[in-house]
Amino acid sequence: MSAMPDTNRNSHHSPRLSSRIPVRKDDPPSPEELSGELLEDVFFAPLGATLQAADITRQCPALDDLSFASLCVLRVLESSKTGRDFIQTHGIPNFSGLTRGNYFATLSSKRRLGFMKDLAGNLRAVHLPLLRAHDDLLASFPELEGWEVWAADGHKIEHATHDSRNAKDQYAPVNGIYKLDIRTGWADFLALSKPTARGLEHEIKTLKRQDPGELRCGAGKGQSSLFVYDRAVIDFQYAYNLKQSKSIYILTEWKDNLAPMCAIPREIDRKNPANELIIRDETLSFDNSPGQWRRITAICPDSGKTYITLTNQMTLPPGVLSECYRLRWRIEKAFDQQEQKLDEKKAWAKSETAKSIQAIAICIAHNLLKIFSATLKAEQDIQDSKVIRAYHADLDRREEQAREAGRSFPKKLYLALYRPTELSLQFIRWLRSCLRRSTPYQQALRILRPLMDKYI
Secondary structure, eight states, rough: OTOOOTTTBBOOOOOSSSOOOBBBBOOOOOHHHHOOOOOHHHHHHHHHHHHHHHHHOOOOOOSOOOOOOOHHHHHHHHOOOHHHIIIIITTTTTSSOOOHHHHHHHHHHHHHHHHHHHHHHHHHHHHHHHHHOOOOOTTGGGGGTTTEEEEEEEEEEEEETOOOOOSOOOOOOOOEEEEEETTTOEEEEEEEOOEEEEOOOHHHHHTTTTOOGGGGTOOTTTOEEEOOOOOGGGOOHHHHHHHHHHHEEEEEEEOOOOOOOEEEEEOOTTTSGTTTEEEEEEEETTTTTOOOOOEEEEOOOOTTTTTEEEEEEEOOOOOOOOHHTTTHHHHHHHIIIIIIIIIOBBBBBHHHHHHHHHHEEEHHHHHHHHHHHHHHHHOOOOOOOHHHHHHHHHHHHHHHHHHTOOOOOOOHHHHHHHHOOOOHHHHHHHHHHHHHHOOBHHHHHHHHHHHHHHHH
């Protein structure tokens, strides 16, 4: 794909996507628009720039590394139902040298898997700090300065077409463990859960197989990590080991079947606005469990429902920890976008290597969308205004419900912690359409602006 800059070690150029097609006959692109860069140049630029800086590619005449990475991202962005559908419709017409055979061979290449891991890591090293400088969701909590705060969870997709059945004569789904930076929404792939005779291993087993350093999520020397997971992560000894050896703290949801030996109330600083919704903060100890834990109970101001979290982090304000767990739902929304809007519901191929490449490609596509959205907001003042207005209207409704129930509503806090979590389908359709047409960037922006203001 010619959108990306070439690398020093690879001179292969792929053709552009299809010819430029005006959206309306009575509204053709201007000469200035036609003479400028294309949308694909801007969207895929971080990939090419990262490869040039990192120098991690190898020569491959049939399908070079930059084209392979671009092809993987493009497959995530498109809604092709099968691999053959994708390469016939989007691959072969746009990538010289691509065939069905070498496409599926590259998906099973361990060398390509290593390349994709390196690419994802280098992309994160450059762009995650830039995104945080642009907009840090947790900037309202000075107590978290220097902390890495990541949510993680498993996400299942359907088995590959040619996967084998297990001992129960069933196809096991593919479960990938992903992690998401709560500050920016940046996504990383952690691991695949191993299939068993009965289905899939428990996610805690997948986590225990990983290098604990991976769960530090990039925390530097002397820094700590807050690892936010659902109740699958509750293993007291494992959590204690992570805390003692790697300064990784667990934040999760309370399980009703937990039976603490004692619960000692902790004083709540009511002057801290982050603690406004906190009802109780308690120190817990459990039989045959090393270390102390906290149980934090918060109330939803409009519904009155209580939410209880469990953590072995003993110093941060309870309201900050409670909000970090509430923001964990951002990873669920990322999965929803992946499955429902990008249509990534099925494994691309049967090998574990191919499934890992797919998982990394999903994260790279997600992160390119994050980078591109930040660029649109910073340079073009384009953001999804219709979604933001809808959130403000919903917040006003919830504030009224809280007022009627006699409860205060921390509207300022909720506004500070809000960012649109999903791209609208209008945006995704626009991106797909303009990439297919090799639309000039300025013309694409002109098409996009009204789509971000209201629904068609």
